Amino acid sequence: MDLEYQADVDPSWGCxxxxxxxWPYKKGFLRSHNTVxxxxxxxxxxxxxxxxxVGxxxxxxxxxxxFLVSAKLLHKDFEAILKDVEWLQTNWKPDVILNQ
Known part of the structure; x- marks a missing residue:
């Protein structure tokens, strides 16, 4: 075994x-699996x-x-991910019928 061996980075790997x-539960019912x-x-x-x-x-x-749903975001640029997370937190939510 060569202890000095280092693998070459695959150029097709996107990193x-x-x-x-x-998103946590909210007291109520899940109406649908809505999408972004x-x-x-x-x-x-x-x-x-x-x-x-659903239901x-x-x-x-x-x-x-x-928790009700999770979103996995992937991108080469982490700053782009942070902007997308901010948009999701502000503009998207699970479709839930709340019990009061």
Whole structure:
């Protein structure tokens, strides 16, 4: 074994940066698995990961495990990801029917 060996970086590797955003439960029901609008000014790749089925009842969040959906954002430029996260936090939310 050569202890001095260093692998060459694959030039096709994109070296993408990643961020995750999580939305907690809100007391109510999940109406739909809504998506990020196609015309949203987002440059990152966004993958939504739903943790509940449509129609399921949610309680008030009481632990870290009580989250409804997460968004995984990927982009080469981390500053672009931060702008996209800010847009999501301001302009998008899960489609929930709240119980008062």
């Amino acid at each position: 993408l940066k990643e961020a995750q955003v999580w 609008p196609a015309d949203a000014p987002i440059n990152s790749s966004v993958e939504l990961r739903w943790k509940m089925e 399921e009842k949610m309680c008030d969040p009481e632990s870290f495990a009580h």
